[in-house]
Amino acid sequence: MEITRFAPSPNGSLHLGHAYAAIVAHDIAMARGGQFIVRLEDIDGARSRPELATEFAEDLAWLGLEWDAVPAQSTRLASYADAAERLRAAGVLYPCTCTRAEIAAAATVHGPEGPVYPGTCRGRSVDPTGAAWRLDVAKAMELAGPLSWEDELASIQRARPDLLGDVVLVRKDAPASYHLAATLDDAADGVTLVTRGRDLFAASHVHRLLQHLLDLPVPRWHHNPLLLDESGEKLAKRRGSTSLADRRKAGEDGAALAQALREQRFPAGISLG
Incomplete structure (x- = not known):
């Protein structure tokens, strides 16, 4: 169904x-x-x-x-916290204290969602108190191997989460980012077809990677x-x-x-x- x-x-x-x-x-x-x-x-x-x-x-x-x-x-905050802890334990999350202005100034690559985070905090000692937590995309992709996903309108896609860089999964000011929350929620709700606008097409690359890392079911997508x-x-x-x-x-x-x-x-x- x-x-x-x-x-x-x-x-x-x-x-x-x-x-x-x-x-x-x-x-x-x-x-x-x-x-x-x-x-x-x-x-x-x-x-x-x-x-x-x-x-x-x-x-x-x-x-x-x-x-x-x-x-x-x-009502689902515990599930976000649990998923974030799993990703930390897998070694694919790291804390980041960079501001938007600092990222814009340091970024040398622009992706589908704007400046791509240059990895400033990756690999350095950062106090996690009040920090955001970013996905180490390169490490996560190495763990996952090649992945694909299907859009009803654009057919089979090779997953390219690197296009968005090390996205934030746990925000400084919220329990989870859109990427983490929506991916977990759709799985919890049994969604089989994720319908949304073309402006979120690139986000599906990241969501497919998260589904693999968190052992979640993989839906199809429809970007209208x-x-x-x-x-x-x-x-x-x-x-x-x-x-x-x-x-x-x-x-x-x-x-x-x-x-x-x-x-x-x-x-x-x-x-x-």
């Missing part, structure tokens, strides 16, 4: 980009006689707003979607196109993209909007790319 998921962060209202992502995941699961689940990624400290959980549920119901709720990330605004940028909360809640409260027909998104009939100024 195909199990897909939609995993929003409650740090701002949902917009059309979220609606499109949720509809893609929902419709694939329904077409295959599967299950569509919704999970809150709510470990982003003070930015997480618990009251948005209700708003999200109202938005998805307004779109005409049906789902099963699973435990939020904030993104909704773009008139400037060619993806829709984002921080740029004030019109929220679903505002559309819903203004009396717009949610089911009709969902059908328009399925048919790729987007509002003026919005395109798929």
